[in-house]
Amino acid sequence: MVKLENIKKTFISELGTKKEVFKNLNFHVKEGDFITIIGSNGAGKSTLLNVILGNIISDSGRVLVGSRDVTYMEKHKRNSFMSKVYQNPSLGTAPSMTVYENLSMADNKGKKFGLSIGLNKNRRGYYIEALSQLGLGIENQMDTEVGLLSGGQRQCLALIMATLNKPEVLMLDEHTAALDPKTSKIIMNKTKEVVEGNNISTLMITHNLQDAIDYGNRMIMLHQGEIIIDISGKDKQELTVESLLETFHKKEAGFRGEELFSV
Numbered sequence: 001m002v003k004l005e006n007i008k009k010t011f012i013s014e015l016g017t018k019k020e021v022f023k024n025l026n027f028h029v030k031e032g033d034f035i036t037i038i039g040s041n042g043a044g045k046s047t048l049l050n051v052i053l054g055n056i057i058s059d060s061g062r063v064l065v066g067s068r069d070v071t072y073m074e075k076h077k078r079n080s081f082m083s084k085v086y087q088n089p090s091l092g093t094a095p096s097m098t099v100y101e102n103l104s105m106a107d108n109k110g111k112k113f114g115l116s117i118g119l120n121k122n123r124r125g126y127y128i129e130a131l132s133q134l135g136l137g138i139e140n141q142m143d144t145e146v147g148l149l150s151g152g153q154r155q156c157l158a159l160i161m162a163t164l165n166k167p168e169v170l171m172l173d174e175h176t177a178a179l180d181p182k183t184s185k186i187i188m189n190k191t192k193e194v195v196e197g198n199n200i201s202t203l204m205i206t207h208n209l210q211d212a213i214d215y216g217n218r219m220i221m222l223h224q225g226e227i228i229i230d231i232s233g234k235d236k237q238e239l240t241v242e243s244l245l246e247t248f249h250k251k252e253a254g255f256r257g258e259e260l261f262s263v
């Protein structure tokens, strides 16, 4: 479904300093995989997602999604089959537009007529139904500007918008990190329901090891641009935070994993 082949990426700062993030990364996401991604700061997690999304072009290597070679595909074309939800609730939604307008815009993504809010009057009931399942009261604020919603409500909306048209690939970059534990749980449960219910191939970055274990069918750990743990199925289900850290210690002797993660 998604294949990264021999990806190399080095960033060069304005001062000329080089940072090699990927030497030769190979990674295969199967259709319907829900993969949680963990790793210390600077391991390359966001860069991995951005290479797939086309926000960052690799120096060499190929990115395939289904039968398409998307390595140099324009972003707007990729956007018709890929979606992302960011950590910051202000990204991914338009603050000066209403909830209804935002949902209409997301619904029309990739369609030729672009932003045509009026065309989605028949979908208003569907949006209200989708929002009411969250139990956050957003369905009663359909005509409220999104900038006036709480961070949690906004993040829920961003998730609904990102999955409204059932993308082939969904990217979640610490999308619950800025939320309180209760709202985070609501969003995680909704994420699981939408992703598994629609068989959407999903990559979710998290610093919460328990979430990384609890959600998804597969988990990878990135370290200095390399996948050092790739675990799925029963082996993943049997993981505990302690056993995960222990495995990490074995892989990276002398590396004090506990200090790098919040649980």
Ligand SMILES: Nc1ncnc2c1ncn2[C@@H]1O[C@H](COP(=O)(O)OP(=O)(O)OP(=O)(O)O)[C@@H](O)[C@H]1O
Binding pocket: 011, 012, 013, 019, 021, 039, 040, 041, 042, 043, 044, 045, 046, 047, 048
């Ligand atoms: N545009 C850029 N220019 C220069 N260096 C960059 C750029 N983007 C990322 N880097 C560097 O590449 C490395 C990997 O960054 P990346 O954001 O992918 O890490 P990460 O695993 O997502 O980290 P975090 O958990 O802190 O978000 C870091 O050292 C980062 O400073």
